[in-house]
Amino acid sequence: MSANPIQVQKRRIVYTALAQFLKGEELERAFRLWEKQYATKPVYALNEFVGKLGDSPALAGRRKEVIRTLLNLSQHPEGLLPDPVAGYGELTDFSKAAPAQYPERLDRIFEHFLVAVETVLPSDAFIQLRLNFLVRLADMKLNPTLKARLRLWFDSDGSGKVFSVVCTAPEIRRVVNQLYVVMCELFGPVRADDILEACVAWLERYHPVSVRDIRRFL
Known part of the structure; x- marks a missing residue:
């Protein structure tokens, strides 16, 4: 699992965004899909990625909101959850943890x-x-x-x-x-x-x- 700072931040951004909409196994499946197929793709691929999550009941009618959250966090990476992936590839569930309480502009x-x-x-x-x-x-x-x-x-x-x-x-x-x-x-x-x-x-x-x-x- 990559420890490259840029990749770590990308994982944190995607996981923080997904955790606002998904929990438990749904969150893990969505994150693993991104990790497997989209982690190395440019930001415009997020639209395709979110489209593949459309069968999740938690995301019904909320595609635009999910994409906006991903883009906003990509442009302003504030209050991110910790990197969910341990060094040996296991996923740690931080979805119930509150993001860091940073003051915002x-x-x-x-x-x-x-x-x-x-x-x-x-x-x-x-x-x-x-x-x-x-x-x-x-x-x-x-x-x-x-x-x-x-x-x-x-x-x-x-x-x-x-x-x-x-x-x-x-x-x-x-x-x-x-x-x-x-x-x-x-x-x-x-x-x-x-x-x-x-x-x-x-x-x-x-x-x-x-x-x-x-x-x-x-």
């Missing part, structure tokens, strides 16, 4: 929230939200770089989006407030509150370290 925390919004909303509802938010964005008092990044995020489709920009807590609070206003107008205040609660529940499951900070903006 504000833009990464906000990215988790944006992903949560896109994930919990049905696709047609998210399209309504993003179109109405983009109309409001032009008049918002934000620094131009942040505004451009928000426009790029909401204009883009696909799982490879990354929100990376210097921003401040007051700016993020204004953005979250505007998103909430748009939700209230589109869906009503009761459903808007339910959407935010669903976002928090998703974050508690997949990015628990960010929940306390996200709650400051809600």
Whole structure:
């Protein structure tokens, strides 16, 4: 089993991502599939790899979410689980262990929230939200770089989006407030509150370290 630092990090990234969705034997089978067929392939092969996991009930309808998690961890390898493979090739189950509690940058925390919004909303509802938010964005008092990044995020489709920009807590609070206003107008205040609660529940499951900070903006 390779002890090359690059390969070790790749194993940790894939295992950490898979452990957010799979447990026990399903996790081991998925990891062994990656290890056997994809460990030496470039990052774009992750799409094919996740496609081969489609028969897992735990991943039903979540292919986009799995790919996004793999790509995000590949680009920002923070809070990874330990290398699951012992020197003699045995798999150690770290899936129940909590990732290291590293503080995250504000833009990464906000990215988790944006992903949560896109994930919990049905696709047609998210399209309504993003179109109405983009109309409001032009008049918002934000620094131009942040505004451009928000426009790029909401204009883009696909799982490879990354929100990376210097921003401040007051700016993020204004953005979250505007998103909430748009939700209230589109869906009503009761459903808007339910959407935010669903976002928090998703974050508690997949990015628990960010929940306390996200709650400051809600």
